[in-house]
Amino acid sequence: MDVLADxxxxAFTDAGEIPLGFLFASxxxxxxxxxxxxxxxLAPGDAKSYPFVGKPYTAKSFxxxxSTLHIMYII
Incomplete structure (x- = not known):
C-alpha cells in the first residue's frame, strides 16, 4: 500500500463498484x-457517504x- 492516499x-453512467479497501467514499x-x-x-439529488472508520471497507456496488452518479472515494 502506498504512503499517500489516492x-x-x-461521474458514472454504467454499473460498477467502489473497490475493496477504500477508506472514505461519497x-x-x-x-x-x-x-x-x-x-x-438513492433518489435524484440525494447523497450518501461512507465515512472514515479506521479500517478499510468492503467493495460497494452501484x-x-x-441516471448519473458522482462518486469520490479514497484508497
Whole structure:
C-alpha cells in the first residue's frame, strides 16, 4: 500500500463498484431518476457517504441505471 492516499473522483453512467479497501467514499445521484448504491435506492439529488472508520471497507456496488452518479472515494 502506498504512503499517500489516492482520491478518485468521476461521474458514472454504467454499473460498477467502489473497490475493496477504500477508506472514505461519497456518492451523489446527479441524474433525474433513482439509482442503486449497495443494493439501496438513492433518489435524484440525494447523497450518501461512507465515512472514515479506521479500517478499510468492503467493495460497494452501484448501478446508475438511467441516471448519473458522482462518486469520490479514497484508497
Amino acid at each position: 482520491a478518485i473522483e468521476q 456518492v451523489k445521484n446527479i441524474g433525474n431518476s433513482e439509482v442503486m448504491v449497495n443494493n439501496v435506492p 448501478d446508475p441505471m438511467d
